[in-house]
Amino acid sequence: MxxxxxxxxxxxxxxxxxxxxxxxxxxxxxxxxxxxxxxxxxxxxxxxxxxxxxxxxxxxxxxxxxxxxxxxxxxxxxxxxxxxxxxxxxxxxxxxxxxxxxxxxxxxxxxxxxxxxxxxxxxxxxxxxxxxxxxxxxxxxxxxxxxxxxxxxxxxxxxxxxxxxxxxxxxxxxxxxxxxxxxxxxxxxxxxxxxxxxxxxxxxxxxxxxxxxxxxxxxxxxxxxxxxxxxxxxVRYRTLSKAVKAARGNRREVVSKILDAVTHTLAANGIPAQVYGREKTLFGIYRKMRNKHLSFSQVLDVYGFRIVVDSLSNCYVALGALHGLYKPMPGKFKDYIAIPKLNGYQSLHTTLIGPYGTPVEFQIRTQEMNHVAEAGVAAHWLYKDEDASLTDLQQRTHAWLQSLLDIQKQTGDSAEFLEHVKVDLFPDSVYVFTPKSRIIALPRGATVLDFAYTIHTDIGDQAIASKVNHEPAALRTELRNGDIVEIVTSPTSRPSPNWLTFVRTGKARSAIRHHLRTINLSESTELGKRLLVQALAALNITPPLPEPLVEKLLNESSAKSLDELYADIGVGKRMATLVARHIRKLANDELPPGTVTDIDTDIDTDEIAPVTINGNEGASVLLATCCHPIPGDRIMGQLKRDQGIAVHATDCDLARRQRSKEPDRWIDLAWGTDINRRFDCRIKVLVHNQRGTLARVTAEIGESDANIVYVGMDDDRDPVMKQLHFTVQVEDRIHLARLMRNLRRVPNVARILRERG
Missing domain, CATH: 1.10.3210.10 (Hypothetical protein af1432)
Structure with missing residues (x-):
C-alpha cells in the first residue's frame, strides 16, 4: 500500500x-x-x-x-x-x-x-x-x-x-x-x-x-x-500487580509441572494439541477477591490452561484424558460447546485439583472456536440481512442488534434507552428451553415474564400464568439453567405496572413501559391535569393559561401538546410542582404585568392541598402492596417514573425511608368521597390450635361482608397456637374495624391485628 x-x-x-x-x-x-x-x-x-x-x-x-x-x-x-x-x-x-x-x-x-x-x-x-x-x-x-x-x-x-x-x-x-x-x-x-x-x-x-x-x-x-x-x-491496581509479579516466581514450578504432565498425557492419548498457560487478568483476580471476600493468597487459580485441539470430538476426548490425570472439582464443569454463550463463545471448562492441591482451570476448544473466542463477531464481521446466510454467531448478534431497534421504538427518551440496554449487557446468562426444546438465553436473574417477552412482545403482554418444568409457576418466578418454560396467555390480559418490579431484561421493561404509556394514556393525562391544576392553585395561578404562555411552555419542555405534558406528569416523568413553578417563572418573565398573579418566589410546598384520589383511577394510581392503604388511612403518594403514583400509608416504614431520600417525588394525598370499590388489607389472627377454628374464622369473615383473597398459616410447628394470615377486601377502616371486632368474639381467637410491611 x-x-x-x-x-x-x-x-x-x-x-x-x-x-x-x-x-x-x-x-x-x-x-x-x-x-x-x-x-x-x-x-x-x-x-x-x-x-x-x-x-x-x-x-x-x-x-x-x-x-x-x-x-x-x-x-x-x-x-x-x-x-x-x-x-x-x-x-x-x-x-x-x-x-x-x-x-x-x-x-x-x-x-x-x-x-x-x-x-x-x-x-x-x-x-x-x-x-x-x-x-x-x-x-x-x-x-x-x-x-x-x-x-x-x-x-x-x-x-x-x-x-x-x-x-x-x-x-x-x-x-x-x-x-x-x-x-x-x-x-x-x-x-x-x-x-x-x-x-x-x-x-x-x-x-x-x-x-x-x-x-x-x-x-x-x-x-x-x-x-x-x-x-x-x-492504588489497588499497583498493589495487585506487584503481588502477581511476586507470585509468578513462587508458582513457576507448579505451572511447569502441570504443562509437562498435560502435554505428555495428551500425546499418550494420540490427541494433537497446543497447550498454553495463561494468567488471569488483574481485574479478574480483583473481582474474585472482592466478590468472595478473599485475600490474594487465597486466590489459588491465578493461572489457567488453554488446550486447542484439531476437532470437535477431540475436545471431549481431551477432557476425559485430563480427568484421568487430575481429579475434577464437583460442580465446576461447563459445556459451552453444546450450549454456546450469548456472544457465540464455545469451549469446555473444567476445574481440576492439580499438584499440591491447587485448583487449576482448563479450557478446551478447537482452532475455530479459539479464533471466535478471541475475535468474537470480528472473526466473521460481515453483516448481512439474509438470516439464512449468517453463521450461528452472526444470527445471535443480529438478534441482539434487532432487539436494540425494538427497544428504541418503545422507549421514551435516551436515558431510558441506555438503561434498558445496560440491563442486557450483563455477561452472566441462564439457558432455558421452550416446550419444543428450543434454547433461550436470558440474563441471570431473569423471570418467566422475561422469557415470555423474549419469545414475542404479544406473548409477554398477554401472559397470565406459566408452567416451569410442567408445574404451575408465577410470572415472577426466577428461572434456572435447564428449566422448561411454557406460557399461558389470554387475549384480554394486559401488562401491569407491578411487572416492572421484577422483570430483568431491557426488552421486557421497555415493552411494559411502552404499553403503560400508550394504552393508559387517557388515565395518565387526566391524573396529570389534576396534579398540575392543584400545584398551580397553590401558586395563585388559575387555568386556563394564556396562549403565549402555553406556547412558551411547550417549546421549553419539548412537549407537542398540553395533553402530552399532562400525561408526562401523570406517569411521573415530570413533577407537577416543578412544572407549576416554571409556569410562574415564565409568567413573570414573558407576560405583561397582571396577566398572571405575581407572588413570592419562596413557596412553602407544605401549603399545597393534597391531591384527591378515589382508588378507581386505573393503572396511573397504584396502591402499594407493602402497606395496603385503605380509605380512612392517612396517605401520601410517590411519583414513580412511567408508573404514575404509588399510594402509601403515611405510617409505612418503607415509604418514610424512600421519602427521606427523594422528598421532591412525594406529594400528600387524600381519599375522595365517591369511592365505590373494595380494597385489599392484610390481617394476622393468632388462634388456639383446635379443630374447626379455621372454619369458624373464615365463616365470620364472610358474615362480616368481607371477601377472602388469600389465607395462609405459619409453619412454626407450635402444637398449641397457630398464626393465620388473611388478605381480605374491605370498604374502609370502619368496615375493617367491624370485621376485627367480630373476629375477636370467635372462640379460640387469642389476638388479631392488621399487618403492615
Whole structure:
C-alpha cells in the first residue's frame, strides 16, 4: 500500500506549520504546538498500517484507503494530542486495530475519518461525495452530537450512546471501529487529568467493556477491563500487580509441572494439541477477591490452561484424558460447546485439583472456536440481512442488534434507552428451553415474564400464568439453567405496572413501559391535569393559561401538546410542582404585568392541598402492596417514573425511608368521597390450635361482608397456637374495624391485628 513514509513526511512538514483555521478540542486530545521528537513514530505507524492492509486488501481498495488517510491528515492539520503527538497518529492507531481484525476497506476508511465530522465540522454530504454513502454513514454513526443543546451532561451522554448503538444495530462495523477508538484512547489516557481519567474509565467499564464482551471480543474486553481498573483504582491496581509479579516466581514450578504432565498425557492419548498457560487478568483476580471476600493468597487459580485441539470430538476426548490425570472439582464443569454463550463463545471448562492441591482451570476448544473466542463477531464481521446466510454467531448478534431497534421504538427518551440496554449487557446468562426444546438465553436473574417477552412482545403482554418444568409457576418466578418454560396467555390480559418490579431484561421493561404509556394514556393525562391544576392553585395561578404562555411552555419542555405534558406528569416523568413553578417563572418573565398573579418566589410546598384520589383511577394510581392503604388511612403518594403514583400509608416504614431520600417525588394525598370499590388489607389472627377454628374464622369473615383473597398459616410447628394470615377486601377502616371486632368474639381467637410491611 502506498501509505509510505514519504506521504507521512509531507504531512509531518505541514503539521509543523500549525494552522488555526481548523481546530478542535476533544475529551482525550487538545491543540498545542507539535513536538518534532514524536514525528518519527508517526512515519512508523503509517508503514505498519500499510503493511497490515496490503496482506488482504486489493490494490483498488488500498487506493481508496490512501485517499481517506490523506483527507484525514489534511483535516487534522495542526491538531495535537495531549501526549504531544500529531493528532493523525490516533486515527492511524485505530485503523491498525481494525486491520488486525481484517475489517474491509470501508471500515478502515471510517476508522481514519472517524473524527473529521466531530472535530473539523466536515459535513456528511462532503464525505458521501468523496468516499461514498456507506463510509459516510459509518463516520456519522461514530460522531457525537456536540452541536445539539441538552439539559444535562447525563442527557448528552445518553443521547450519544443511543445514536451510536442504533447505528451499530444497522451496521455492526460502527461498534467495531468505536471499540478500537476507545481502546487506543484508554491506552493513552495517562495524559488526562485525574477527574477525566475516572470519568472515561467508568464510562468504559459500564458500557464499552460489556459491549465488547457481548460481541465476543475477548481480547479487547480483557484489555479494556484492566485499563479501566488501572485508572479507576490506581492504588489497588499497583498493589495487585506487584503481588502477581511476586507470585509468578513462587508458582513457576507448579505451572511447569502441570504443562509437562498435560502435554505428555495428551500425546499418550494420540490427541494433537497446543497447550498454553495463561494468567488471569488483574481485574479478574480483583473481582474474585472482592466478590468472595478473599485475600490474594487465597486466590489459588491465578493461572489457567488453554488446550486447542484439531476437532470437535477431540475436545471431549481431551477432557476425559485430563480427568484421568487430575481429579475434577464437583460442580465446576461447563459445556459451552453444546450450549454456546450469548456472544457465540464455545469451549469446555473444567476445574481440576492439580499438584499440591491447587485448583487449576482448563479450557478446551478447537482452532475455530479459539479464533471466535478471541475475535468474537470480528472473526466473521460481515453483516448481512439474509438470516439464512449468517453463521450461528452472526444470527445471535443480529438478534441482539434487532432487539436494540425494538427497544428504541418503545422507549421514551435516551436515558431510558441506555438503561434498558445496560440491563442486557450483563455477561452472566441462564439457558432455558421452550416446550419444543428450543434454547433461550436470558440474563441471570431473569423471570418467566422475561422469557415470555423474549419469545414475542404479544406473548409477554398477554401472559397470565406459566408452567416451569410442567408445574404451575408465577410470572415472577426466577428461572434456572435447564428449566422448561411454557406460557399461558389470554387475549384480554394486559401488562401491569407491578411487572416492572421484577422483570430483568431491557426488552421486557421497555415493552411494559411502552404499553403503560400508550394504552393508559387517557388515565395518565387526566391524573396529570389534576396534579398540575392543584400545584398551580397553590401558586395563585388559575387555568386556563394564556396562549403565549402555553406556547412558551411547550417549546421549553419539548412537549407537542398540553395533553402530552399532562400525561408526562401523570406517569411521573415530570413533577407537577416543578412544572407549576416554571409556569410562574415564565409568567413573570414573558407576560405583561397582571396577566398572571405575581407572588413570592419562596413557596412553602407544605401549603399545597393534597391531591384527591378515589382508588378507581386505573393503572396511573397504584396502591402499594407493602402497606395496603385503605380509605380512612392517612396517605401520601410517590411519583414513580412511567408508573404514575404509588399510594402509601403515611405510617409505612418503607415509604418514610424512600421519602427521606427523594422528598421532591412525594406529594400528600387524600381519599375522595365517591369511592365505590373494595380494597385489599392484610390481617394476622393468632388462634388456639383446635379443630374447626379455621372454619369458624373464615365463616365470620364472610358474615362480616368481607371477601377472602388469600389465607395462609405459619409453619412454626407450635402444637398449641397457630398464626393465620388473611388478605381480605374491605370498604374502609370502619368496615375493617367491624370485621376485627367480630373476629375477636370467635372462640379460640387469642389476638388479631392488621399487618403492615
Amino acid at each position: 502506498n501509505l509510505t513514509p514519504a506521504d507521512s513526511t509531507v504531512s509531518v512538514a505541514q503539521n509543523s506549520r500549525a494552522t488555526s483555521d481548523r481546530s478542535a478540542t476533544k475529551d482525550t486530545d487538545s491543540l498545542s504546538k507539535p513536538d518534532p521528537n514524536t514525528l518519527g513514530s508517526g512515519v512508523a505507524s503509517v508503514a505498519l498500517l500499510a503493511s497490515k492492509l496490503s496482506e488482504y486488501l486489493t490494490p483498488s481498495e488500498l487506493k481508496k484507503v490512501r485517499e481517506a488517510y490523506r483527507f484525514s491528515d489534511e483535516m487534522h492539520l495542526g491538531q495535537m494530542r495531549k501526549s504531544g503527538e500529531p493528532y493523525i497518529s490516533h486515527p492511524i492507531a485505530v485503523a491498525e486495530i481494525c486491520a488486525d481484525w481484517k475489517l474491509d476497506a470501508q471500515a478502515i476508511m471510517a476508522a481514519l475519518l472517524h473524527d473529521v465530522m466531530e472535530d473539523q465540522d466536515v459535513k456528511k454530504e462532503e464525505l458521501i461525495e468523496r468516499f461514498g454513502a456507506p463510509v459516510a454513514t459509518l463516520v456519522d454513526g461514530l460522531s457525537k452530537l456536540d452541536k445539539i443543546e441538552f439539559q444535562s451532561q447525563i442527557e448528552i451522554q445518553a443521547e450519544n450512546f443511543r445514536k451510536m448503538l442504533l447505528a451499530m444495530a444497522r451496521d455492526v462495523r460502527v461498534i467495531l471501529v468505536k471499540l478500537a477508538d476507545r481502546l487506543h484512547n484508554m491506552r493513552t489516557l495517562g495524559f488526562m487529568s485525574p477527574e477525566k481519567k475516572r470519568r472515561i474509565a467508568r464510562e468504559t467499564m459500564e458500557v464499552y467493556v460489556p459491549i465488547a464482551n457481548r460481541l465476543g471480543l475477548n481480547n479487547i474486553y480483557r484489555e479494556l477491563q484492566d485499563l479501566a481498573f488501572a485508572h479507576l483504582y490506581p
